[in-house]
Amino acid sequence: MTRVPYDAELQSAAEQFMETYGPTMPAHVVPFARSLFEQQVPGLDELVAGRQVAARTVNVPGDESGPASAVTIFSPESPAAGGGVFYIHGGGMVMGHRLGGADELVALVEQLQVPVITVDYRLAPEDPYPAAANDVRRTWLWVVEHAAELGVDPSSLILMGGSAGGGLAAGLALRLRDEKMQTPLAVCLLSPMLDDRNESVSSHDYDGTSLWDRGSNLMGWDAFLGAERSTVSAYAAPARATDLSRLPPTYLEVGSSEVFRDEVNEFASRLWAAGNLADLHVWAGGFHGFSTFAPQARVSVASLTTRTDWLRRILLSR
DSSP states (O other): OOOOOOOGGGHHHHHHHHHHHOSSOOGGGHHHHHHHHHHHOOOHHHHHTTSSEEEEEEEEOOBTTBOOEEEEEEEESSOOSSOEEEEEOOSTTTSOOTTTTHHHHHHHHHHHOSOEEEEOOOOTTTSOTTHHHHHHHHHHHHHHHTHHHHTOOGGGEEEEEETHHHHHHHHHHHHHHHHTOOOOSEEEEESOOOOTTOOSHHHHHSSSSSTTOHHHHHHHHHHHHOSOOSSOOTTTSGGGOSOOOSOOOEEEEEETTSTTHHHHHHHHHHHHHTTOOEEEEEETTOOTTHHHHSTTSHHHHHHHHHHHHHHHHHHHHO
């Protein structure tokens, strides 16, 4: 087995992360990891201090599909007409918070001059599938219904998610298409968690040696879906979808040195085969979440710039 090494500038960040959490996150470590992440979640005032961005949090009412959930809206002081970003956070389906990594979202508001809406969802194993999928669907439909008061055009919303949130975003895009609901203008998938089967080369290469490795990924999928996999919905694991046609333009990015590399490449190829527009970026030496954990590294700067340029291009083309 020959693994793709980490980018030299990313090596120390990877080592620091694994020293804290270990390369593999077993289920019994999830409560500890959750508490660490929650301690690091910044307050809204801290996030927007000194920036021309406003922030507010509202509760989306619950319904038969699940309880109320919180969303935070970051808005520019002088928004460009119409567009917006609906963001779903990561965390392996078992942890995470809508404000985790929110500094990147505030930067997007400043750069694009459109609102960014970041959402919470229920976590596994306490709330397995379809809880999270139902939560993000309900919140999306609420945002569409209340678009005018949020300052966005519902037909100009970009659906964006990272890691587990990327998988939920891809599943939501499929579900909105199938249910003939308001679909996003485009979809942005950042190292998305797409395939519960874990059969790829990269899934086996990064086992016990990477941030969110094969063992962690198996744990996350088991928590989300349970051990019985005879029938798995494409809304839960989008790589299982048999029909990827009629989807919005999609941006996919992934590191070359992470467990999700091959499933993201395969998903992009299937999007093209189904006649969709898709941009795929594989960042050499990138571990899972590298641009968040090491934002000053040159490969991180390049990935963030490329992502923002694509978002701007999509918003300007509407």
